[in-house]
Amino acid sequence: MKRLTASGSAAAATARLVIVAALCAFQYWLLATTIESHHAGNHRISLFTFIVSMICFVSGAALVVTGETGELATRKIASKKEGNQDDG
Amino acid sequence: MSDESGCVHEKWREDFPIGKDADEQICRRDFIRFLTLVSGGLALGNASIWLKSLRPVEGTFDKLEVCKVTDLEPGSWTVFQYPDAKTPSILIRRESGEFVAFHQKCPHLACPVSYERSADGRGEQISCHCHNGKFDINNGQGVAGPPRELRPLRMVLLDIENDRVFATGLADFGGKS
Numbered sequence: 001m002k003r004l005t006a007s008g009s010a011a012a013a014t015a016r017l018v019i020v021a022a023l024c025a026f027q028y029w030l031l032a033t034t035i036e037s038h039h040a041g042n043h044r045i046s047l048f049t050f051i052v053s054m055i056c057f058v059s060g061a062a063l064v065v066t067g068e069t070g071e072l073a074t075r076k077i078a079s080k081k082e083g084n085q086d087d088g
Numbered sequence: 089m090s091d092e093s094g095c096v097h098e099k100w101r102e103d104f105p106i107g108k109d110a111d112e113q114i115c116r117r118d119f120i121r122f123l124t125l126v127s128g129g130l131a132l133g134n135a136s137i138w139l140k141s142l143r144p145v146e147g148t149f150d151k152l153e154v155c156k157v158t159d160l161e162p163g164s165w166t167v168f169q170y171p172d173a174k175t176p177s178i179l180i181r182r183e184s185g186e187f188v189a190f191h192q193k194c195p196h197l198a199c200p201v202s203y204e205r206s207a208d209g210r211g212e213q214i215s216c217h218c219h220n221g222k223f224d225i226n227n228g229q230g231v232a233g234p235p236r237e238l239r240p241l242r243m244v245l246l247d248i249e250n251d252r253v254f255a256t257g258l259a260d261f262g263g264k265s
């Protein structure tokens with residue numbers, strides 16, 4: 001797999017941030033709509049909105065975890081390289 | 089301050105030895121984690137509403153004494169809990185002396201509603217101050233603001249016996265028992 005450069009990984013982190021923030025905004029809207037319809041006596045959509053909200057959470061969390069794991073690996077490789085250069 | 093090599097040595101760098109790039113990186117990563125937590129919280133909120141919607145709401149209702157007829161002047165109101173201790177309801181004594189009662193939770197976003205009358209005492213309505221919702225005092229139907237599109241306020245059925253006001257049940261939506 002191709003490893004990202006420092007600026008590339010910063011851009012990837014920003015992209016992750018934007019996606020997770022957008023998911024949060026969508027989930028917020030979903031929750032407000034569900035509460036409203038719950039109070040209006042419409043209980044049919046609550047299971048559907050719960051599932052959609054859960055999917056948003058799981059995909060956001062997966063994005064964060066994979067992104068951070070990848071970043072960590074990149075940093076480890078970079079520090080190994082630096083170590084080798086110092087030895088040389 | 090400068091060290092032997094002639095480099096400027098700022099004291100604060102010792103206390104905060106993080107470079108600008110690393111600093112921004114840490115903030116961003118923490119913020120993403122925080123947002124992920126928020127996202128989990130929002131999903132939990134949806135879960136709790138779904139669980140709530142599974143709970144049956146109808147049932148048999150007890151008869152509850154709310155107050156004496158003389159406790160409320162015409163044009164005044166009070167709050168009581170009905171049908172359970174977690175559900176606030178309002179008892180209104182209208183200008184005409186008639187008693188009416190409704191659940192206090194606004195069907196929009198659950199703010200508490202209150203009784204309102206105009207200065208000349210002729211117009212009476214129930215208001216929700218969160219988004220300026222208004223309800224018809226006769227049947228709880230939303231007449232202005234977001235509640236117009238929603239279910240009306242749930243009406244509490246009342247009975248007056250021996251100068252006492254009793255809550256006896258809940259009307260179906262639309263104000264009929």
Ligand code: FES
Binds near residue numbers: 197220
């Ligand atoms: S909560 Fe009552 S009008 Fe919005």
